[in-house]
Amino acid sequence: MASQDIPDPIKDFTGYQGSLFKSLLAATAAANSIPTEEWGFYRSLDRQFAKDLDQAGASALSIGNVLLQQCATDCGLMVKNFGDVDDVVERYGAAIDVCDGLLEKADHCLDEISGKFKQEDFKQDNPEVTQIATKDKLEYKFLHANNVVRPQMKFKDTVNNSGLVPFERKIKYKPHALVPLDSIVTDDDKSLPHPYEYEISHIEYPKTMFTVAEPEMYKPFDTTPLNWVDTEEGLLDMMKRLEGHEEIAVDLEHHNYRSYQGFTCLMQLSTRDDDFVIDTLQLRDKLWMLNEYFANPEIVKVLHGADSDIIWLQRDFGLYIVNLFDTYFPTKILDFPHHSLAYLLKTYCSFDADKKYQLADWRIRPLPEEMLNYARSDTHFLLYIYDRLRNELLEKSTSEDGNLVRICLQRSNEVALQKYEKDVYDAESGLGPGGWKNMLTKWKYTMNPQQLSVFKALHHWRDHTARDEDESCRYVLPNHMLMALVERMPVDSSGVIGCCNPCPTLVRMNAQTIGYTIQQAKMNALMAGKEDSVMEEVVPAKTETTTITSNNGSVTTTMKVQQVRRKVPDIDPSLFDLKKVKKMRTETAEKLEKKESTLFGSCLY
Known part of the structure; x- marks a missing residue:
């Protein structure tokens, strides 16, 4: 078939497919003729x-x-x-x-x-799926849903998990700036500095934050409007309704099981009048607009335990918080017996937080009503709790400027100044939060040299595969299965699959690769063992003095000379004693020597 007759696969894939099959059939018929x-x-x-x-x-x-x-x-x-x-x-x-x-x-x-999976495949691919039952009634079926198409496939910002490429901050427009965004640069290859570092460090707080005031009671949970925001028009309408508010409460719901870096699935935002639940999967590339409020120093942003939230906001949306009040720190300063949000809700609002959906799969759409109510409860009462905590801090302060409130705000600022950076995998030292050394320390598993080599190789393979496939390491290969592979060290695909029950998808897909990786690691350990038998012995340095005489005088140079001596296996020196060797040979010959021949008797002697 002439090249001009072949359809363009981009414009007409069906026609191209037909011509390809036709060519294959013609070639096969010719070969079989x-x-x-x-x-x-x-x-x-x-x-x-x-x-x-x-x-x-x-x-x-x-x-x-x-x-x-x-x-x-x-x-x-x-x-x-x-x-x-x-x-x-x-x-x-x-x-x-x-x-x-x-x-x-x-x-x-x-x-x-x-998004189509068979139930049996789901059971194999998701070993961590669990069910929650209360009073013999199944409240919610699955923590990890089996029919959710991965949201990151639709993200407009491409996911880059490479540790060699620094995180590229997403903020392009900087409202409420004291320092222009384009002036914040760095000379090294690392990620750019925090864009609001100066504004957070030099913030001037509203005076109302240091004045005791009557707490404003929250509205009844059942009668407060719940606003689901999943369109740009809804987001713009919400932002108009945020105007004029001096405090807003914020919380996030995150997913990190089917993603390497993780991503935010939901944002809860409450004012004194409304509760908003934002679908951050749909509005991921639009939420930067909230910097108009999040970076405004005149508006207090109330969060609880905001360490992770600060990181997720800037990583996923390019959002930064100026004037953060983290309600976790008052619980420490006031010496509360517990420091969780659930404790604060119970203490100040007599509300029992239902935590059975805390680990649920927040990628699910549409969200069940129970999960929506759980999400909004984290922010609905938070502004009232903020009022109560701030008053207690002011009442117990030892100075007129409210020193306990300022301590709380200072610690909150330290949280707000956190900057997201990717985890870098160090295969040599195993250091870092995701390094093999951390896992080795926790598991305290006794290994021989070969097993240790296999452990490092598999740990590295798991991290590389998780980055490449954008999956979590525990989804790719759970820790207990990794250790089972280390213990048995199979080198074929059937042995690899046999060590993992139920076998994760990516392990089954790469079983041959894993077997080859184990084989190479074992071989490397053996080769390293042979090399260790011939080591280098470093002799303590000795000082040598050299004097050079010239026409202008003499110059004395003193230097330390490091000697390296090869250390070889112990060998019996007697093997090199030639006289002893000759004597041993003579004695052996005399023992073997015969005085008479079987055929000729003693006539030869």
Whole structure:
């Protein structure tokens, strides 16, 4: 088929697919037109035919090797090139393994895109799924939903999990700036400085924050309007309704099981009059507009335990908080017996927080009413709690300027000044929150050198795969399964799958890669062991003095010389005593020497 007759796959994929299959059928029919056993006969009849046949075979083999290597790389396998027909016959199983790996990956991707999973697959792929039952009634079925299409596939900002590329801050417009955004730069390769560092450090608080006032009672939970915000128009309407408010309460719901860095699924925001629940999955690229209020020093932003929230706000939306009041710190300053939000809700509002949805999958849409009520309860009462805590801090302050409130605000500022940076994986030292050394310390698992090498290699593979697939490490390979692989060290795909029950999807897809990784790690440990048998011994440095005399006088140079001596295995020095060796040989010969011959008797002597 002429190249001009081949449809463009981008414009007409169906037509291109049909022409491809047609070409394959024609090629297969042509190849089968001559029986294999008669090739030799036809080759002998026509030398040019034999030459063309050899050339076509070499070309097909070359193309096959290129495709095989490319696909093997995608599957994480190492396959040797096929040099001739014997290689193809003997090692065709390697090509089958590569094809199986590609088909498994394709099947997984199609399931992810379509959101269609079989129940049995779901049980295998999500071993952490649990159920919550209360009073013999199932309140909510699954903490991790099996039919949710991954939201990050629709994010307009591409997810980049590479530790080699610094985090690129998302803020492009800086309201309430005392220092222009374009003037905040850095000379190194790390992420840019905190854009509101100066504003937070030099904030002038409203005077009302240091005046005792009557707490404003929250409105009844059931009669307060609940506003679901999932469109840009709804967001703009919400922002208009925020105008004039001096305090707002904020909380976030986060998901990190099916994502490497994690992402925010929900934002709860409450004023004295309204509760807003924002679908941050839909409005992820629009929420930067909230900096108009979040960065306003005249508006108090009330959060509880805001360490993670501050990081998530800037990582996902480019949002920064100026004038943060974290209600966690008053519980410490006032020496409360407990410091959780649930304790504050119970103490000040007589509200029992229902925490059974705390670990629920917040990617679910539409959200069940129970989960919506749980989410809004975290901010609905928070401004009243803020009033009560601030009054108590002022009443117990030892100075007129409310020193306890200022201590609380200072600690809150330290939280607000946190800056998000990606975790960098250090394969050598294993340091860092996601490093292998941290896990090794916690598990306290006794390992021999080979197992330790396998542990490091698998831990590194897991981190690399999680970054590449944008999954959490515990989804890719749970810790207990990693340790099972370390203990047994299987080198084939069936052994790998047998160690993981139920076997996670990415382990099943990459079972051959994992087996090869284990095999290489074991080999590296053996080679390292052999090298350790011949080590270098460092001799303490000795001082040498050199004097150089010239026409202008003498110059004395003193230096320390470090000597390195090869340490070899202990060898018996007697093996090199030639006299002793000669004596041993003579004694051995005398023992073996015969005085008489079986055939000739003693006539030889």
